[in-house]
Amino acid sequence: MIRRAAAALVLVALAATACGVQPSGAISGDPAPSGPQSTTPGTPGVSSIYLVDNGAVEQVERPGLDLINAALIDALAQGPTSAEKASGLTTEVPRSALPAAVTVSASQVTVQLATDVQALSDLAVKQIVCTLRLRDTPGGSVFTLVGGGNVRSGERCG
Known part of the structure; x- marks a missing residue:
């Protein structure tokens, strides 16, 4: 029985080293991000939303905006900041649209x-x-988009 246990240990040891992966210590450095940090490449802590400018949607950067999809819709419903208002930006998303929930699947x-x-x-x-x-x-x-007992499907940006 001892021989079998020893043989089993040898086989396990060989199998573990046969894969070619060498043991290493802890890898130091910055932790991996837990999710998207920005919608604007290279600018951490900044998200982008679309506001209305002269009858067209325009991308606007918002520093420190929560990156959760529902929070982005909340920002749309809250409307432009005072600086954005001064630039003539508005919103068409009503506050009555809140609360919002977003579900993302493979293609929907x-x-x-x-x-x-x-x-x-x-x-x-x-x-x-x-x-x-x-x-x-x-x-x-x-x-x-779903709400009020109605559905709008196939919506696109542009």
């Missing part, structure tokens, strides 16, 4: 709003879709 982004999505202006829909498109949504995702 579903946005659940607290308002009737059929009552949203086309600019409000573009603000939401364009803002979320910047996030970790898979390329070619279909955006569906």
Whole structure:
């Protein structure tokens, strides 16, 4: 029985070293990010949202904005900052759209709003879709907005 146990230990030791991976100590350095840190490459702590400028959506950087998708929709509904207002920016996303929830799957982004999505202006829909498109949504995702017993599907930015 001792011979069998010794033979088993030898086999386990050989198998562990046969893969070619050598043991190493702890790897030092910065911890890996737990999620996306920015929607603007190279600018940590900055997210981008889309506001309305003269009847078109325009990307605006927001330092320190929470990167959670629902928080981005909240920022749209809260509207522009005083500096953004002074630049003529507005929002079409009503506060009645809150609270919002966002679900992202392989090819689908579903946005659940607290308002009737059929009552949203086309600019409000573009603000939401364009803002979320910047996030970790898979390329070619279909955006569906749900709320008030209605659905708007196949929405795109642009």
